[in-house]
Amino acid sequence: MKTRFTEMFGVEHPIAQGGMMWVGKAELVSAVANAGALGFLTALTQPTPEELTKEIARCRDMTDKPFGVNLTILPSINPPPYAEYRAAIIESGVKIVETAGYKPQEHVDHFKQHGVKVIHKCTAVRHAVSAEKMGVDAISIDGFECAGHPGEDDIPGLILIPAAADKISIPMLASGGFGDGRGLAAALALGADGINMGTRFCATKEAPIHENFKQAMVEADERQTKLIFRTYRNSARVAANAISEEVVRLEREGKPFEEVAHLVKGQRGREGYETGDTERGIWSAGMIQGLIHDVPTVRELVERIVDEADAIITDRLARMAS
Numbered sequence: 001m002k003t004r005f006t007e008m009f010g011v012e013h014p015i016a017q018g019g020m021m022w023v024g025k026a027e028l029v030s031a032v033a034n035a036g037a038l039g040f041l042t043a044l045t046q047p048t049p050e051e052l053t054k055e056i057a058r059c060r061d062m063t064d065k066p067f068g069v070n071l072t073i074l075p076s077i078n079p080p081p082y083a084e085y086r087a088a089i090i091e092s093g094v095k096i097v098e099t100a101g102y103k104p105q106e107h108v109d110h111f112k113q114h115g116v117k118v119i120h121k122c123t124a125v126r127h128a129v130s131a132e133k134m135g136v137d138a139i140s141i142d143g144f145e146c147a148g149h150p151g152e153d154d155i156p157g158l159i160l161i162p163a164a165a166d167k168i169s170i171p172m173l174a175s176g177g178f179g180d181g182r183g184l185a186a187a188l189a190l191g192a193d194g195i196n197m198g199t200r201f202c203a204t205k206e207a208p209i210h211e212n213f214k215q216a217m218v219e220a221d222e223r224q225t226k227l228i229f230r231t232y233r234n235s236a237r238v239a240a241n242a243i244s245e246e247v248v249r250l251e252r253e254g255k256p257f258e259e260v261a262h263l264v265k266g267q268r269g270r271e272g273y274e275t276g277d278t279e280r281g282i283w284s285a286g287m288i289q290g291l292i293h294d295v296p297t298v299r300e301l302v303e304r305i306v307d308e309a310d311a312i313i314t315d316r317l318a319r320m321a322s
Ligand SMILES: Cc1cc2nc3c(=O)[nH]c(=O)nc-3n(C[C@H](O)[C@H](O)[C@H](O)COP(=O)(O)O)c2cc1C
Pocket: 017, 018, 019, 020, 021, 023, 042, 070, 072, 099, 100, 121, 142, 145, 146, 147, 148, 149, 175, 176, 177, 178, 196, 197, 198, 199, 200, 202, 283, 284, 285, 286, 287, 288
């Protein structure tokens, strides 16, 4: 399949793997690249910019295909040294970045000065429009179904994707709730140039997380996610477990963030991924869990999605149209 996305980023398939805290490491990203899709290392998964430089080198050892780095900009009491992470990305010669989060202008300007292509991921049409004005090369638009931060507008992909396609002219990835060829064909029909997936890539052989999490995603249905941090206007979609249920309960009681902070520490989530304890902390997962039924290799997954989408378009839909 040839789209504006495959042309612009020099990849074979119109599929990206978005940044994923604790999961977006070289093992997964190189497998995505080798399968002909576009993977992103997650900058902040590395404890320091120096470690990010090493991770980029490690990924290069595992693939000679293009890959990118995700830089997520979140409001924080002790913000990470964003400018240093940004410099590490540029100095490593990485040519594609996925930005996500607040006020990316300074980062976009700097990346563009160094010839780095930027895909900005956002959750609202108005943010996509301002990112296009800011000079990004492409947009990734995350619907309400997505894992991680869906924003506060609660607009599902079926509306958000065509609404964004009507307003922006640069290439656009549809994100949130994608995991199979039906989704890819639908995204292209809605006006996107490809899909971005997170959760589906977590349930692959190469994802560097404990097997228990992959099985939990296979077993979960589409209802097994929780929206936490709604009351702090920083909503996040995570897997349903005892911890996320407790967070929702405390929020319903009107508790301030300080009283849930100990439950949602990144450290706990990371320990869970390492030890296999799916109840240790919160972990991001989207509604697409309901359509995940196996744990294939990344290559099997990518090829299956593309083949299935191709068959839908050239056979099922073509027959209907004729
Ligand atoms: C485990 C996990 C961690 C994530 N961490 C980040 C992150 O650090 N930065 C970011 O921009 N997006 C993050 N995301 C969101 C994904 O990049 C992607 O936008 C989202 O998963 C798409 O929705 P889907 O899960 O339905 O495919 C994360 C998603 C998952 C599943």
